[in-house]
Every structure is written in structure tokens, then in C-alpha cells.
Amino acid sequence: MLALPALMAVGLLRHSEEYALPPGFYGLSSVMVLLALMALARIASIEQLRYQAAGNGETCWDWTGFRKCARCARN
Numbered sequence: 549m550l551a552l553p554a555l556m557a558v559g560l561l562r563h564s565e566e567y568a569l570p571p572g573f574y575g576l577s578s579v580m581v582l583l584a585l586m587a588l589a590r591i592a593s594i595e596q597l598r599y600q601a602a603g604n605g606e607t608c609w610d611w612t613g614f615r616k617c618a619r620c621a622r623n
Contacts, residue, residue: 552584552585555584560581560584561581564576564577
């Protein structure tokens with residue numbers, strides 16, 4: 549989540565207003581933010597997104613590449 553402001557600063561949504569999706573679809577900015585978060589979470593495809601647990605705080609450490617120490621794993 550800390551990388552998202554940096555991505556916005558370098559222009560993640562710079563051209564999102566130029567292109568519009570048809571009515572009934574999510575906005576292009578929503579799709580771009582979703583794809584950026586998927587890349588940060590190392591989720592390779594949208595199909596794999598289906599199997600990710602929503603709101604699971606423990607997987608956040610897995611996304612960063614850090615491993616839990618033995619003391620944290622017991623809790």
C-alpha cells in the first residue's frame with residue numbers, strides 16, 4: 549500500500565481520462581489501480597485473483613517477501 553502513492557506520483561493514471569470504457573464497465577482508473585496492486589502483490593493473472601482471500605492481513609507479509617519469525621508464527 550505504501551507503493552501506491554509513488555506509482556500515482558510517476559503518472560499511473562496520467563492518461564486515464566483520455567480513454568473511456570463503455571457504460572456498464574469499471575472506469576479505466578479503477579482497472580489500472582487494480583492491476584498495479586496485483587503486480588505489487590505478485591498476482592500473475594486476473595484468474596489467480598479469484599483465489600486470493602479478501603482482507604486477510606496475514607498474507608500482506610507474504611506479499612512483501614518477508615518471512616515470519618518463529619515467535620510470530622506461534623501467535
